[in-house]
Amino acid sequence: RIYRYQTHDYAFSSNERLLHALGGDAFTRMLNQTIDEAMQKAGFSHKFINEVVCPAMRVNYGQGVNVNGFVGAVSLAGVDSGLWSVKGGNKLVCTGLLSASKADVIFGTVLSIEPKIRPRPTGDPVKLYHVTYNTTSGLTGDTYDIVIIATPLSRDMANIAFKNFDPPVPEFPNLYHQTVTTLVHGRLNASFFGYQDPSAFHVGTIFTMENPNLFFKSLGVVSPVEGVGGEGKLPSPLAVWKLFSHEVLTKEQLHLLFSSYDSVKVKKWLAYPHYSPPEKCPPIVLHDKIYYLNGIERAASAMEMAAISAKNAALLAYHQWYGNADRIDQEDLHEKLKTEL
Numbered sequence: 327r328i329y330r331y332q333t334h335d336y337a338f339s340s341n342e343r344l345l346h347a348l349g350g351d352a353f354t355r356m357l358n359q360t361i362d363e364a365m366q367k368a369g370f371s372h373k374f375i376n377e378v379v380c381p382a383m384r385v386n387y388g389q390g391v392n393v394n395g396f397v398g399a400v401s402l403a404g405v406d407s408g409l410w411s412v413k414g415g416n417k418l419v420c421t422g423l424l425s426a427s428k429a430d431v432i433f434g435t436v437l438s439i440e441p442k443i444r445p446r447p448t449g450d451p452v453k454l455y456h457v458t459y460n461t462t463s464g465l466t467g468d469t470y471d472i473v474i475i476a477t478p479l480s481r482d483m484a485n486i487a488f489k490n491f492d493p494p495v496p497e498f499p500n501l502y503h504q505t506v507t508t509l510v511h512g513r514l515n516a517s518f519f520g521y522q523d524p525s526a527f528h529v530g531t532i533f534t535m536e537n538p539n540l541f542f543k544s545l546g547v548v549s550p551v552e553g554v555g556g557e558g559k560l561p562s563p564l565a566v567w568k569l570f571s572h573e574v575l576t577k578e579q580l581h582l583l584f585s586s587y588d589s590v591k592v593k594k595w596l597a598y599p600h601y602s603p604p605e606k607c608p609p610i611v612l613h614d615k616i617y618y619l620n621g622i623e624r625a626a627s628a629m630e631m632a633a634i635s636a637k638n639a640a641l642l643a644y645h646q647w648y649g650n651a652d653r654i655d656q657e658d659l660h661e662k663l664k665t666e667l
Contacts, residue, residue: 327660328634334663337641337654341607341622344638345396347659353396357625358604361398362391381533385544387627388505388570390536393601397626404628415551416629434461439473439616440489453614472643476619476636478502479608483596491613498608500624502596508569509548510580512587524563524585541579542571598627610639617643 327348338344345353356364361383365375379402380391386401387393393401412418424431438458443451458467477484480500488495516527531546548566569575569583574592608621622635645653656662 330663331659332634332637332641335641335645335653336656336659337638337645338610339642339655340610341625341635343655344622344634345625356395356399357607359395360392360603361395361401364395364398365391376535380535381544384536385533385570387598387601388503388543388572389601392603394603394605394625396605397601400626400628400631411551413552419629432459432461434459434466436484436486437465438487438489441491441613442469444469455616472615472617472647474617474619474639474643475612476632478596478620478623479618488612495612495616498621500608501600503598503600504572505595505597506571506574507593507595508571508575508580509589509591510567510569510584510587511564511589512567512584513563514545514565514567515581515583515585518582541573541575542569542583544570545583599623610635610642615643615646 328344331347338347342354345357361379362375365379366372370379375391379398382401382405383389383391383393383398386404387397391398436457436459440456440458442454442456444454446452454469454471455473456467456469457473458465460466475484475486478500479486479498480502483502513524514527516522516524519527519529519532521527531544533544534540534542546568548568567584574594575583580587580590605624607624608618610617610619610621612618617639619632619635619639622631625631642654645651
């Protein structure tokens with residue numbers, strides 16, 4: 327539904343209103359229960375939840391079945407068939423959008439945002455925002471009518487200072503979950519997975535259940551982003567494997583998983599929030615004409631969610647600037663749009 331609403335230029339002033347517009351009370355309730363509880367209420371067995379649902383949570387969000395029901399549903403959608411990928415890699419989505427928007431990109435780190443009152447040409451005062459950022463040329467800044475923040479507002483992610491705001495912009499206790507990605511070019515040790523004959527091991531992806539003795543969460547062959555049509559083929563003995571784990575793997579652990587390898591690349595990153603329902607999303611509007619996109623991640627963190635949040639913020643900023651109240655937080659849009667030509 328949201329794509330249709332946004333095609334008709336409707337926007338929502340909070341993440342809860344956006345979710346409610348999508349699926350009513352059922353969607354907002356999903357933030358207040360775990361995916362485990364939601365699946366049990368839907369009639370799924372503990373065995374199915376432990377052996378199918380839990381591995382999907384671990385590979386997609388590095389967490390178990392105690393994540394909220396909404397992100398759990400997003401995670402399950404991510405293991406279904408018929409998914410699309412971006413030829414050349416996901417980074418092309420960002421570069422393509424920047425190119426299409428003809429945006430003036432300034433490469434730097436934002437340090438602070440501060441409201442400033444400036445006179446209009448008519449003499450009337452107007453509120454602007456001075457954004458200070460650090461670039462390769464040094465400390466600089468500029469003033470803007472509207473500010474849209476598209477990075478998680480937590481001290482360990484983007485430590486932006488909001489100076490002299492009245493009321494002050496609140497801090498959001500938004501803990502992010504560390505995931506370690508390890509890329510290994512080598513031969514998998516089939517015996518570790520119970521296969522004495524390596525030639526009989528034809529598995530390209532391994533998911534895991536909750537087990538305190540396991541030191542990794544998932545393991546899979548990496549396919550080239552150029553899209554060479556290798557999907558569905560059995561992995562060759564020597565391949566690039568991607569592992570997700572909570573901590574950096576030791577050499578001993580790598581030797582357990584691989585009979586031999588010649589290259590290892592490790593990346594620690596705060597990939598997504600640590601989910602623990604009930605969830606409360608941060609506001610979209612932090613202050614007059616300051617918008618925050620990443621609050622939607624408290625519901626579910628995904629590229630698609632980021633795109634929906636970004637378009638919603640752009641529409642909301644536009645309608646609030648021009649006073650189009652009839653395009654904001656409208657109820658019963660699903661029924662209303664049925665009657666529109």
